[in-house]
Amino acid sequence: MSFPFQIKSLQEYNTAYAKSVENPEQFWADIADTFMWRKKWDKVLEWDFKKPDIKWFINGKLNITENCLDRHLARSGDDPAIIWEPNSKDEPHKVLTYNDLHFRVNQFANVLRNNGVKKGDRICIYMGMVPELPIAMLACARIGAIHSVIFGGFSAQSIADRLQDANAEFIITCDGAYRGGKDIALKNIIDDALIACAFVKRVIVFNRTHTPVSMIKGRDVWWDEEIQIVEEQGNPVMPAEEMDAEDPLFILYTSGSTGKPKGVVHSSAGYMVYSTYSFVNVFQYQPGDVHFCTADIGWITGHTYIIYSVLCAGGTSLMYEGLPAWPDAGRLWDIVDKHKVNILYTAPTAIRSLMAYGLEPLKGKSLDTLRVLGTVGEPINEEAWHWYDEHIGKKRCPIVDTWWQTETGGIMISNLAGVTPSKPSYATLPLPGIQPVLVDEQGKVIEGNDVSGNLCIRFPWPSVIRTTYGDHERCRLNYFATYHDLYFTGDGCYRDSQGQYRITGRVDDVLNVSGHRIGTAEVENAINRHTGVLESAVVGYPHDLKGQGIYAYVILGHSPEDANYMRADINQTVTRIIGAIARPDKIQFVSGLPKTRSGKIMRRILRKIAENEMGSIGDTTTLLDPAVVEEIKAGRV
Numbered sequence: 001m002s003f004p005f006q007i008k009s010l011q012e013y014n015t016a017y018a019k020s021v022e023n024p025e026q027f028w029a030d031i032a033d034t035f036m037w038r039k040k041w042d043k044v045l046e047w048d049f050k051k052p053d054i055k056w057f058i059n060g061k062l063n064i065t066e067n068c069l070d071r072h073l074a075r076s077g078d079d080p081a082i083i084w085e086p087n088s089k090d091e092p093h094k095v096l097t098y099n100d101l102h103f104r105v106n107q108f109a110n111v112l113r114n115n116g117v118k119k120g121d122r123i124c125i126y127m128g129m130v131p132e133l134p135i136a137m138l139a140c141a142r143i144g145a146i147h148s149v150i151f152g153g154f155s156a157q158s159i160a161d162r163l164q165d166a167n168a169e170f171i172i173t174c175d176g177a178y179r180g181g182k183d184i185a186l187k188n189i190i191d192d193a194l195i196a197c198a199f200v201k202r203v204i205v206f207n208r209t210h211t212p213v214s215m216i217k218g219r220d221v222w223w224d225e226e227i228q229i230v231e232e233q234g235n236p237v238m239p240a241e242e243m244d245a246e247d248p249l250f251i252l253y254t255s256g257s258t259g260k261p262k263g264v265v266h267s268s269a270g271y272m273v274y275s276t277y278s279f280v281n282v283f284q285y286q287p288g289d290v291h292f293c294t295a296d297i298g299w300i301t302g303h304t305y306i307i308y309s310v311l312c313a314g315g316t317s318l319m320y321e322g323l324p325a326w327p328d329a330g331r332l333w334d335i336v337d338k339h340k341v342n343i344l345y346t347a348p349t350a351i352r353s354l355m356a357y358g359l360e361p362l363k364g365k366s367l368d369t370l371r372v373l374g375t376v377g378e379p380i381n382e383e384a385w386h387w388y389d390e391h392i393g394k395k396r397c398p399i400v401d402t403w404w405q406t407e408t409g410g411i412m413i414s415n416l417a418g419v420t421p422s423k424p425s426y427a428t429l430p431l432p433g434i435q436p437v438l439v440d441e442q443g444k445v446i447e448g449n450d451v452s453g454n455l456c457i458r459f460p461w462p463s464v465i466r467t468t469y470g471d472h473e474r475c476r477l478n479y480f481a482t483y484h485d486l487y488f489t490g491d492g493c494y495r496d497s498q499g500q501y502r503i504t505g506r507v508d509d510v511l512n513v514s515g516h517r518i519g520t521a522e523v524e525n526a527i528n529r530h531t532g533v534l535e536s537a538v539v540g541y542p543h544d545l546k547g548q549g550i551y552a553y554v555i556l557g558h559s560p561e562d563a564n565y566m567r568a569d570i571n572q573t574v575t576r577i578i579g580a581i582a583r584p585d586k587i588q589f590v591s592g593l594p595k596t597r598s599g600k601i602m603r604r605i606l607r608k609i610a611e612n613e614m615g616s617i618g619d620t621t622t623l624l625d626p627a628v629v630e631e632i633k634a635g636r637v
């Protein structure tokens with residue numbers, strides 16, 4: 001498949017960018033024209049950030065799976081769509097061609113229909129990284145059901161919260177998932193979640209690990225048996241449901257500054273158009289390239305750059321089940337060598353952890369096929385950038401540092417590989433269609449270069465968040481109410497003397513731990529559920545591997561007999577309520593927290609102490625109890 005909208009030079013980038021700002025409607029209409037539509041749109045865009053009410057490709061009709069699958073069959077049905085590399089090196093890999101994937105998606109779409117799933121129903125998917133996960137997602141999209149994929153590291157409580165929020169009556173899961181040396185009992189976790197979710201009608205279970213599971217009559221069915229029924233029905237092709245451009249494609253929960261994760265809703269057409277446009281341009285995808293994104297599909301990176309954009313572009317996506325350093329730190333390099341990977345897209349945290357093993361794991365692995373490297377999820381430090389450049393890319397592969405968010409659907413600020421310049425630790429320039437703006441705390445736009453501010457976006461792009469599921473007001477308050485007529489990202493940003501952007505980290509109470517977003521309020525709520533805890537405050541601190549670590553200040557009701565046991569119990573509570581990813585790295589027991597006279601916790605002070613920047617704590621005389629700061633400083637862990 002060729003891409004008429006692929007930008008090939010800096011000059012073409014400048015022209016495309018200028019056009020996207022001068023006439024965004026025409027710009028996006030030309031790109032959208034290259035997709036497969038049942039019916040073209042009447043109008044390209046209507047928008048009002050104040051509500052927010054954003055509609056792209058109005059009255060256009062389509063189904064994203066026809067763009068991901070059907071339209072490639074005639075010319076490239078035998079091309080690999082998904083290459084799957086299992087957790088264990090001893091298990092053979094699998095290749096699903098476009099024909100195979102089309103067949104299996106149709107088959108599973110029939111399973112969903114047989115089980116009573118209708119257009120608009122919400123389906124929770126809680127699976128490991130097996131090929132059946134993209135099959136399940138695409139089958140939902142085929143029949144117009146809205147998938148909500150939950151990362152396999154979340155706890156039963158987190159799943160229950162999400163099931164209730166989305167009122168999801170259907171679940172697709174696995175008996176278990178292999179992750180490194182562990183076998184995670186996914187169905188058992190689902191069973192725990194379902195104690196609080198009696199409204200769930202059907203659980204479809206894919207057998208991956210032969211982990212014992214309890215299958216409840218009338219509710220739980222096996223994937224394979226349901227497929228057999230469809231085979232007996234003669235494997236009918238499932239006609240793709242005609243979707244309106246603005247019909248939701250999926251919900252993906254993400255953390256914010258309040259205690260409750262929010263369900264980010266993406267549309268069918270806008271998400272498809274923007275994600276594919278960004279994929280083809282940022283990575284400079286060429287037909288036949290093998291694209292390896294190491295993210296888990298449970299996060300937006302996996303949704304967009306393992307599945308939807310790559311398949312819409314007719315590309316080959318490599319997904320793997322394992323962990324970067326298991327069974328050894330050469331795992332990723334083995335995969336690159338074995339499958340002749342051309343594009344590698346990973347997270348700074350993975351680079352930093354692999355860097356720590358030195359160069360030995362690289363020995364004997366050919367990385368010659370690599371052409372483009374990418375990073376995502378958190379700011380990349382210069383040391384990791386240079387290591388990636390020198391030892392993985394051998395100084396011949398451009399590195400794209402891609403800044404974006406669950407809410408943006410696709411990459412927003414990034415260099416285009418080999419086309420626009422790169423600069424270590426800079427995301428660099430916005431993609432065409434993206435108008436970044438820096439503002440000060442009062443919302444005043446900061447013009448010029450060599451300036452810092454809060455990063456906002458001025459004009460809608462096709463894959464902007466449409467709503468937060470079931471609570472539109474929350475979407476407005478979170479993203480569109482902070483600054484007038486701007487989408488607020490929650491990130492701080494520096495624009496250098498040449499107008500290039502460097503993301504400096506979150507300016508709200510959201511942490512970025514190993515590239516995963518975690519709200520401090522969520523962690524505090526979980527800690528506070530422990531019987532021994534009176535109050536807590538959570539902040540981030542710089543962590544060599546994870547980027548940010550979680551530092552919790554905790555006030556207990558009684559002093560504990562054994563502080564370490566208490567810490568372990570608190571960690572266990574957080575693991576139960578959110579998942580192991582949110583466990584504090586450090587817990588300090590304190591007798592009080594620094595508060596203003598009106599009772600507000602001074603997080604700035606707590607951050608400085610966690611960062612060991614005691615010298616810059618500043619004035620504490622306005623605090624209710626300034627002495628508490630000295631105590632906390634002395635007890636820092």
Ligand code: PRX
Nearest residue numbers: 376377378379401402403404405406503517
């Ligand atoms: O703080 C930014 C950081 O990750 C946040 C978005 O997290 P999430 O929605 O989970 O999506 C992660 C994958 C797209 C952003 O607000 N972030 C993401 N990419 C970068 C980044 N920070 C610096 N540089 C990046 N390239």
